[in-house]
Amino acid sequence: MILSPFALELGLGALMLIVFGATLFARGEDRGHIGWIAMFGVLILTALAMTLEPAPAALGGAFVLDGLAIFAKRLFLAATVIGLLGGLDLQQPILRRRRGEYHLLILASLLGMLVLASARDVIVLFLAFELMSIPLYVLAGFVKRDETSVEAALKFFLVGSVSSAVMAYGLSFVYGATRTTSFDGIARAFAASDPFVMLGLLAAFTGFGFKIAAFPFHMWVPDTYEAAVTPFVAWLSVAPKAAGFVALFRLYFEGMGERVVFWAPVVAALATITIVAGNLMALPQQNAKRLLAYSGIAHIGYMLVGVAAATAAGTAMVLFYLVAYVFGNMGAFLVVDAVARAEGSEHLAAFRGLAQRSPLLALAMLLFLLSLGGIPFVAGFWAKLYVFWAAAQQGLYWLVLVGAVLTVVALFYYLLVAKRMYIEPPERPGRLALAPTLRLAVILCVVGVVVLGLYPKPVVTAALRVATPLF
Amino acid sequence: MMPYLSIITWAPFVGALLIMFTARHRPLLVRLIAVATTLVPAALSILVYVRYDREAAGFQFYEKVTLVPPLGISYELGVDGMSLLMVLLTSIIIVGGVFASWTITMRSQEFYALLLALVTGVYGVFVSLDLFVFFLFYELAVLPMYLLIGIWGSSGEVRPRGIFAWAYRETGVGTKEYAAMKLTLYLLFGSAFILVGIFALYVHAGASSFSFVAFEGTTFDPTVQRLVFFLFYIGFGILAGIWPLHTWSPDGHASAPTAVSMLHAGVLMKLGAYGVVRVGMGLLPDGASDLAWLVGLIACINVVYGALSAMAQTDLKYVIAYSSVSHMGLVMLGAATLTAAGLNGSVFQMFAHGVMTGLFFALVGLVYEKAHSREIFRMGGFGRVMPGIATAFTHFSARGAPIARGGSSPPSSARS
Numbered sequence: 030m031i032l033s034p035f036a037l038e039l040g041l042g043a044l045m046l047i048v049f050g051a052t053l054f055a056r057g058e059d060r061g062h063i064g065w066i067a068m069f070g071v072l073i074l075t076a077l078a079m080t081l082e083p084a085p086a087a088l089g090g091a092f093v094l095d096g097l098a099i100f101a102k103r104l105f106l107a108a109t110v111i112g113l114l115g116g117l118d119l120q121q122p123i124l125r126r127r128r129g130e131y132h133l134l135i136l137a138s139l140l141g142m143l144v145l146a147s148a149r150d151v152i153v154l155f156l157a158f159e160l161m162s163i164p165l166y167v168l169a170g171f172v173k174r175d176e177t178s179v180e181a182a183l184k185f186f187l188v189g190s191v192s193s194a195v196m197a198y199g200l201s202f203v204y205g206a207t208r209t210t211s212f213d214g215i216a217r218a219f220a221a222s223d224p225f226v227m228l229g230l231l232a233a234f235t236g237f238g239f240k241i242a243a244f245p246f247h248m249w250v251p252d253t254y255e256a257a258v259t260p261f262v263a264w265l266s267v268a269p270k271a272a273g274f275v276a277l278f279r280l281y282f283e284g285m286g287e288r289v290v291f292w293a294p295v296v297a298a299l300a301t302i303t304i305v306a307g308n309l310m311a312l313p314q315q316n317a318k319r320l321l322a323y324s325g326i327a328h329i330g331y332m333l334v335g336v337a338a339a340t341a342a343g344t345a346m347v348l349f350y351l352v353a354y355v356f357g358n359m360g361a362f363l364v365v366d367a368v369a370r371a372e373g374s375e376h377l378a379a380f381r382g383l384a385q386r387s388p389l390l391a392l393a394m395l396l397f398l399l400s401l402g403g404i405p406f407v408a409g410f411w412a413k414l415y416v417f418w419a420a421a422q423q424g425l426y427w428l429v430l431v432g433a434v435l436t437v438v439a440l441f442y443y444l445l446v447a448k449r450m451y452i453e454p455p456e457r458p459g460r461l462a463l464a465p466t467l468r469l470a471v472i473l474c475v476v477g478v479v480v481l482g483l484y485p486k487p488v489v490t491a492a493l494r495v496a497t498p499l500f
Numbered sequence: 501m502m503p504y505l506s507i508i509t510w511a512p513f514v515g516a517l518l519i520m521f522t523a524r525h526r527p528l529l530v531r532l533i534a535v536a537t538t539l540v541p542a543a544l545s546i547l548v549y550v551r552y553d554r555e556a557a558g559f560q561f562y563e564k565v566t567l568v569p570p571l572g573i574s575y576e577l578g579v580d581g582m583s584l585l586m587v588l589l590t591s592i593i594i595v596g597g598v599f600a601s602w603t604i605t606m607r608s609q610e611f612y613a614l615l616l617a618l619v620t621g622v623y624g625v626f627v628s629l630d631l632f633v634f635f636l637f638y639e640l641a642v643l644p645m646y647l648l649i650g651i652w653g654s655s656g657e658v659r660p661r662g663i664f665a666w667a668y669r670e671t672g673v674g675t676k677e678y679a680a681m682k683l684t685l686y687l688l689f690g691s692a693f694i695l696v697g698i699f700a701l702y703v704h705a706g707a708s709s710f711s712f713v714a715f716e717g718t719t720f721d722p723t724v725q726r727l728v729f730f731l732f733y734i735g736f737g738i739l740a741g742i743w744p745l746h747t748w749s750p751d752g753h754a755s756a757p758t759a760v761s762m763l764h765a766g767v768l769m770k771l772g773a774y775g776v777v778r779v780g781m782g783l784l785p786d787g788a789s790d791l792a793w794l795v796g797l798i799a800c801i802n803v804v805y806g807a808l809s810a811m812a813q814t815d816l817k818y819v820i821a822y823s824s825v826s827h828m829g830l831v832m833l834g835a836a837t838l839t840a841a842g843l844n845g846s847v848f849q850m851f852a853h854g855v856m857t858g859l860f861f862a863l864v865g866l867v868y869e870k871a872h873s874r875e876i877f878r879m880g881g882f883g884r885v886m887p888g889i890a891t892a893f894t895h896f897s898a899r900g901a902p903i904a905r906g907g908s909s910p911p912s913s914a915r916s
C-alpha cells in the first residue's frame with residue numbers, strides 16, 4: 030500500500046484531536062469511554078503500521094520511513110495498546126476525572142516516539158526527544174496531590190532536562206564541526222575522525238545514557254516507577270527506552286562504516302557497569318516496582334552488550350531483545366498492578382500464595398520472570414542468547430561471561446518472587462479479583478512471551494533484515 | 501528404524517503433559533501415567549543397550565532434524581558406549597523414583613509433572629549431540645528442581661551453632677527453601693560458564709553448526725583449548741560437585757524429596773562428570789592434558805574432604821550426600837588420568853555409584869517416612885523394627901568391599 034510517509038503520525042494527530050474533542054464534551058464523573066477511544070484508535074494505527082512499506086526519505090532526507098523505522102513504530106504502537114488496555118480499569122478518582130488528559134499525554138509522547146524513529150536530522154531528533162519526554166514528566170506527577178508523586182516527577186524532570194541540555198550541547202559541537210544537521214553529513218565527518226565531532230557525539234552519548242537509563246544516569250528510575258500509576262510505568266519502562274535505542278542506532282551506527290568500532294569499548298564499559306550495578310541494587314528491594322525498576326536497569330545493560338558488538342547482528346539482536354522486553358517487562362508490571370489493586374500493597378509480601386489465589390496471574394508472573402531471567406522456552410532466553418552471541422562473534426567473551434554470571438544474580442531475586450507465589454502459603458484465603466481488561470492485557474503479554482520463546486525466528490529474521498542496511 | 505532415542509527422551513514429557521491436562525484430582529491416574537511413561541523409556545533403553553553394536557562402537561541410533569538453519573542448530577541424537585550406560589542408569593533410577601514417591605499426596609499432580617519434565621531434560625542431555633540442544637536440555641533438567649525441592653522437600657534439623665550462627669539464621673541454612681535456591685543458583689552459575697564455552701567453540705571453529713560431530717573434526721588453538729576447557733571444567737564441575745563448589749550438593753540432596761534426591765545424586769551429578777569427559781576432554785584434548793593436574797588435584801581433595809565431612813554428619817541424608825561428593829572425586833580422578841583404563845573405571849564408577857546412591861536415598865526416604873527423622877543417633881533398635889531395610893543399609897554401606905559393585909571401580913580408577 031502506498032501511503033504518505035507521515036501516515037502514522039497524521040493518523041495519531043487525528044486520534045489526538047478526537048480524544049481532545051471527547052474530553053471537551055464529556056460530562057459526569059466517569060469518563061471511561063475516552064480510554065476506549067484512545068485504545069481502539071491506537072489499535073487501528075497498529076494495524077495500519079503492519080501494512081506499511083518502506084518509503085523514500087521526505088523533508089530533504091530529515092525524515093525516513095525505512096525498515097528500522099517501521100519495525101520500531103510497530104513496537105511502540107503495540108506496547109502502547111497493551112499499556113492503555115492495562116490502564117482502562119484504573120479506578121483512582123483523579124484518573125476517573127482526568128482520563129482525557131492522561132490519554133492525551135500518552136498519545137503526545139507516542140507521537141514523539143514515532144517521529145524519533147524516523148528522524149535523520151539533529152533538529153528533528155532533538156524535537157522528537159522533547160516531544161516524547163515532556164508529557165512523560167507530567168504523567169509521572171499525574172497524581173498531583175500525592176507528595177511522592179510530585180517528588181518523583183520533579184526528579185524525573187530535572188534529570189531529563191539536564192540530559193537534554195547535555196545532548197544539545199554535544200550536538201552543537203557536532204554542528205560546529207560539520208556545518209550540517211543531517212546524519213549523513215555527520216557520518217561522513219566522523220569517518221574523517223574530526224576530534225570535535227567525536228567529542229560532541231560523546232557528550233550527546235551521555236544524553237542518550239540518561240534517556241535509556243544506563244547506570245550512572247539511572248537515579249530517577251526507581252523513584253519515578255514507585256510513585257507513578259502502574260500501567261503507565263509498565264509503558265514508561267519499555268517504550269521510551271526502545272525509542273532511545275533506535276535513535277542511538279541512527280545517530281551512532283547508520284552510515285558510519287568501519288569507524289563504528291570506535292564506540293565498542295565505551296559501550297562495553299557502560300554495559301558492564303550497568304549490568305553489575307542494576308542487578309546488585311535490585312537484590313535488597315522489597316517493593317515489587319522498585320525491584321523491577323532496578324532489574325530494568327540491568328536489562329538496559331544487556332541490550333548495551335548487543336550495542337557494544339557494533340555489528341548488524343548486534344543491532345538486530347538488540348531489536349529482538351526490545352521486543353521480548355516489551356512483553357516480559359510490561360507483563361510483570363501489569364501483574365504487580367493487579368496484585369497491588371487487590372491487596373493495596375506493592376510490597377513483595379503481597380505475592381504470598383498467589384498460586385493458590387489466582388493460578389493464572391501466578392503462572393503469568395512466573396513466565397514473565399523466567400523470561401526476564403533468560404530461561405529457555407520463553408522469549409527472554411533467545412533475547413539474551415542472541416545478544417551474547419553477537420558479542421561473542423566480536424570476541425567480547427569477557428563481556429558475555431560478566432553478563433551470563435550476573436544473570437544468576439538476577440535469577441535469585443526473580444526466584445524469590447516465585448518462591449513467594451508458589452511455596453509460601455497465602456496470607457488470606459479467597460480468590461483474587463481481576464479486572465477483565467487487565468486480564469486481557471496480561472494474557473496478551475503471556476502469548477507474546479511464549480510464542481517468541483517457542484518460535485523466535487520470524488522476529489529475528491525481520492530484525493536482521495532491518496538492521497543490515499544500517500551498516 | 502524407530503526413533504528409539506526420541507521416544508526415550510520425550511515419553512516422560514508427554515506423560516507430564518497428560519498429567520497436567522487430564523488427571524486433575526485423580527491421584528491414582530497420575531501415578532499410573534507416571535509409571536507408564538517411565539517404564540516405556542526404561543524398556544526401550546534396555547533394548548537399545550542390547551542392540552548397540554559393540555564391535556562398531558561410535559555413535560549409533562543416530563537421528564537428525566534441522567531446527568534453526570541460520571545458526572546451525574539441529575536436533576541431533578545418538579548414543580555411544582558412555583551415554584548408553586548413563587541412559588540405562590537414568591531409567592533405573594527414575595522408575596525407582598516414581599515408586600519411591602508413591603505416598604506423596606500434597607499437590608501430587610504438579611509433583612509428577614515436574615518430575616517427568618525433569619527426566620526428559622536428563623535423558624536429553626545424555627543423548628543429544630548438538631551442543632546447543634544439549635544446553636537446552638541441561639536447563640530443563642535444572643529448573644524444575646527449584647520447585648520440587650522448595651515445595652515437596654523436607655527441612656533438616658540443623659541447628660546453627662558457632663560464630664556464624666547469626667548468618668545461618670539469617671539465610672535459613674538447612675531449610676528446604678534455602679537449599680532449593682542454593683542448588684538452582686549454583687547450577688545456573690555453572691550453566692553460564694558452559695554457555696560461554698559453547699559460544700567460544702562455535703565462533704572459533706568458524707562452524708556453521710553446533711554439532712558435536714562437527715566440532716570433533718576441528719582442532720582448536722592450544723590457548724583457546726586451555727581457556728575453554730577451564731570454562732567447561734568449572735561449568736560442568738559445579739554439577740559434578742567439585743571442591744570447593746560442591747556445597748550446593750549436601751544441602752540440596754538432603755532437603756529434596758526422595759525421588760529428586762535419587763535422581764540428583766544418582767544421575768545429575770554424573771551428568772556433570774559426563775559433560776567434562778564428553779565435551780571438555782572429547783573436544784579439547786590438549787586443553788585437558790594441560791589442565792589434567794588441576795582436575796586430578798581437585799579430585800583428590802574431593803575424595804578426602806567429602807569422606808571426612810561425611811564422617812562428621814549426624815543427619816543420614818547429609819552422610820550420603822557428602823559421600824556422593826567423595827565418590828564423584830573418584831570419578832573425576834579416573835577421568836583426569838586421560839587413559840583408557842582410567843576412563844573405563846570412571847564410567848563404571850559413575851554407573852555403580854549412581855545405582856547405589858539412588859537406592860540409598862530411597863532407603864532413607866522409607867526410613868524418614870516411618871520415623872520422621874533423619875538423625876542417625878535416634879535410630880537405635882532400628883534393626884529390630886525394620887530388619888530388611890537395616891540389612892540393606894549394612895550391605896550398601898559396604899560399597900568399597902569387593903562383592904558390592906562399587907568395589908571394582910576404585911582400584912581401576914586408581915591403577916592408572
